[in-house]
Amino acid sequence: MEEIILSIKNINKKYNSRIVYENFNIDFYLNKVNCIVGKSGCGKSTILNIISGIIPNDSNDFTSLESIGLSYIFQEDRLIDWLTVEENIKLVVKKHYNKEKIEELSQKYLDLVGIEEYKNNYPQMLSGGVRQRVNIARAFIYPSKVIIMDEPFKSIDIKNKMIIMDSLKEILKRESRTVLFVTHDMDEAIYLADYIFVLGNSPVQVMQIFENNEYLTKKELYEVI
Numbered sequence: 001m002e003e004i005i006l007s008i009k010n011i012n013k014k015y016n017s018r019i020v021y022e023n024f025n026i027d028f029y030l031n032k033v034n035c036i037v038g039k040s041g042c043g044k045s046t047i048l049n050i051i052s053g054i055i056p057n058d059s060n061d062f063t064s065l066e067s068i069g070l071s072y073i074f075q076e077d078r079l080i081d082w083l084t085v086e087e088n089i090k091l092v093v094k095k096h097y098n099k100e101k102i103e104e105l106s107q108k109y110l111d112l113v114g115i116e117e118y119k120n121n122y123p124q125m126l127s128g129g130v131r132q133r134v135n136i137a138r139a140f141i142y143p144s145k146v147i148i149m150d151e152p153f154k155s156i157d158i159k160n161k162m163i164i165m166d167s168l169k170e171i172l173k174r175e176s177r178t179v180l181f182v183t184h185d186m187d188e189a190i191y192l193a194d195y196i197f198v199l200g201n202s203p204v205q206v207m208q209i210f211e212n213n214e215y216l217t218k219k220e221l222y223e224v225i
């Protein structure tokens with residue numbers, strides 16, 4: 001059976017004289033968690049930022065994924081301080097659904113990430129772990145095809161990280177989204193990914209693609225990085 005792919009073509013990026021990407025192509029797996037790993041500074045955030053249209057590609061033969069519907073989960077949560085948790089979540093779908101549907105979806109994602117009890121709180125009253133769960137609910141309530149996650153667990157303690165990663169897995173079991181996930185943490189990659197893309201070299205190349213299964217070890221990944 002032919003694999004269903006999300007093809008990204010013609011990525012080019014140069015910072016001053018340093019060529020980070022040159023005619024770079026990559027095929028991600030549709031409706032899977034695609035994890036991108038590689039040495040610090042190799043270009044992981046850059047590719048997510050180009051794909052999502054946050055920074056421009058140097059050549060104009062490239063189309064970002066902005067138009068197909070994206071949501072983002074970054075390290076910092078970008079919640080709106082003067083809105084409650086529930087209002088933050090509902091805000092992003094205000095133009096997409098009617099009031100009843102928004103109510104239903106908001107309840108669904110509050111439950112899925114386990115933050116129902118915080119729905120009337122304001123972000124500044126919450127711990128980093130809970131804030132990040134709000135962020136995840138907000139990313140998933142939006143009817144996006146692709147979820148972009150750049151180091152989403154970087155400042156979260158291990159216990160909360162496990163809770164959040166389990167919530168994510170639970171949501172992804174129930175609905176099909178293509179996730180593009182950058183991390184420097186091989187445990188996170190192995191826990192969450194369906195496929196792991198190792199980037200390296202300058203200009204960047206895909207060094208290897210691993211299908212994540214019970215036999216994949218951190219050692220194998222580090223050998224390529």
Ligand SMILES: Nc1ncnc2c1ncn2[C@@H]1O[C@H](COP(=O)(O)OP(=O)(O)OP(=O)(O)O)[C@@H](O)[C@H]1O
Pocket residue numbers: 015016020038039040041042043044045046047184
């Ligand atoms: N705005 C910029 N101006 C100049 N150089 C930049 C800029 N943004 C990124 N770079 C350089 O481009 C390269 C790739 O950066 P990028 O942030 O994509 O790497 P990364 O793999 O995500 O790094 P890390 O793992 O440390 O987060 C790095 O060498 C970085 O210093």
